[in-house]
Amino acid sequence: MNSITLPRPDDWHLHLRDGAMLEGVAPETARDFARAIIMPNLVPPVVRGDDAAAYRERILKALPEGSDFEPLMTLYLTEKTDAEDVAKAAASGLVKAVKLYPAGATTNSDSGVRDFDKVRGVLEKMAEIGLPLCVHGEVTRPEVDIFDREAVFIETVLDPIRRATPGLRVVMEHITTKDGVDYVSSQGEDMGGTITTHHLIINRNHILVGGIKPHYYCLPVAKRETHRLALVAAATSGNPHFFLGTDSAPHVDAAKESGCGCAGCFTATNTMPLLAHVFEAEGALDKLEAFASRNGPAFYRLPVNEATLTLEKTDQPNNWPAKIETGAGPVTLFDPGFPVHWHVKR
Numbered sequence: 001m002n003s004i005t006l007p008r009p010d011d012w013h014l015h016l017r018d019g020a021m022l023e024g025v026a027p028e029t030a031r032d033f034a035r036a037i038i039m040p041n042l043v044p045p046v047v048r049g050d051d052a053a054a055y056r057e058r059i060l061k062a063l064p065e066g067s068d069f070e071p072l073m074t075l076y077l078t079e080k081t082d083a084e085d086v087a088k089a090a091a092s093g094l095v096k097a098v099k100l101y102p103a104g105a106t107t108n109s110d111s112g113v114r115d116f117d118k119v120r121g122v123l124e125k126m127a128e129i130g131l132p133l134c135v136h137g138e139v140t141r142p143e144v145d146i147f148d149r150e151a152v153f154i155e156t157v158l159d160p161i162r163r164a165t166p167g168l169r170v171v172m173e174h175i176t177t178k179d180g181v182d183y184v185s186s187q188g189e190d191m192g193g194t195i196t197t198h199h200l201i202i203n204r205n206h207i208l209v210g211g212i213k214p215h216y217y218c219l220p221v222a223k224r225e226t227h228r229l230a231l232v233a234a235a236t237s238g239n240p241h242f243f244l245g246t247d248s249a250p251h252v253d254a255a256k257e258s259g260c261g262c263a264g265c266f267t268a269t270n271t272m273p274l275l276a277h278v279f280e281a282e283g284a285l286d287k288l289e290a291f292a293s294r295n296g297p298a299f300y301r302l303p304v305n306e307a308t309l310t311l312e313k314t315d316q317p318n319n320w321p322a323k324i325e326t327g328a329g330p331v332t333l334f335d336p337g338f339p340v341h342w343h344v345k346r
């Protein structure tokens with residue numbers, strides 16, 4: 001098969017940032033995707049409904065003329081989040097999920113949750129109204145090895161939260177382990193899992209062997225190959241629990257290529273051809289539609305996009321730019337390390 005047409009895909013986990021970076025990266029996502037769940041980890045974070053409404057306006061302004069890209073807004077859960085404010089923002093249609101960051105887990109997560117008892121009221125309200133909770137699934141206790149943080153989170157935080165809050169709809173985001181795949185797929189339809197583009201392609205050797213590669217460093221950090229294979233199997237299975245969340249997370253090169261480099265891979269520009277490559281290699285091109293276009297809307301109870309996107313395979317590989325230039329500075333594009341012959345038809 002040299003061509004495949006899908007309902008226009010959505011990205012269920014995306015960082016667009018703000019200001020000059022937002023202006024630089026928003027068009028990269030809007031080119032291929034119809035909608036995206038927009039992460040709220042700005043500085044300061046998007047906490048209240050009013051913050052989300054203002055951020056949404058800034059995103060719309062950053063889009064190319066005529067774009068119909070739709071940002072789906074989220075709120076950053078803090079220990080002070082007001083359940084009524086969340087309910088109001090959800091009822092108006094503005095907010096589609098609330099995001100839980102364990103304090104200190106990742107980029108700009110200092111306002112995240114330390115004491116889960118303090119957010120119980122908000123979680124109960126969310127269960128009542130059916131508003132999904134998106135979780136960055138890593139514990140942050142210093143004694144837990146960074147490669148074990150996801151598995152420990154499932155056992156000590158995620159599963160207890162779900163048991164304590166029946167009916168809460170949860171997305172475990174950017175899963176990176178077989179433990180994550182097994183947990184999500186063993187649960188009912190109130191549990192979803194997003195998988196990124198880069199975790200389908202790299203394992204931890206790519207980050208560390210032959211010299212440290214800052215542009216492959218993200219959180220949760222890529223794990224060993226057995227885990228990557230479990231993610232590929234889950235993504236290409238068609239299983240409705242799993243859908244695309246690129247976690248495209250731009251940082252300027254100066255912030256990544258540093259003595260203390262930021263976490264995040266930038267994949268907004270080349271995700272769809274990369275996915276076509278990965279799915280074709282598994283003999284599962286026919287499952288790309290479920291992963292990128294259908295399972296996410298089904299979980300979020302939104303319609304599948306009516307517009308379509310066509311991918312074509314040609315002899316000529318892509319020659320993506322190494323970097324995109326933004327007003328904030330250059331941002332290096334994720335490099336899969338192999339030629340990719342799939343292209344989005346324009």
Ligand SMILES: NC(=O)N[C@@H](CC(=O)O)C(=O)O
Pocket residue numbers: 015041106107136217218219220247249250263264265
């Ligand atoms: N994924 C990352 O490595 N980084 C994200 C934060 C996140 O999603 O955890 C970012 O905001 O830079």
Ligand SMILES: [Zn+2]
Pocket residue numbers: 106136137173174219220
């Ligand atoms: Zn995260």
Ligand SMILES: [Zn+2]
Pocket residue numbers: 013014015039247249
């Ligand atoms: Zn993220």
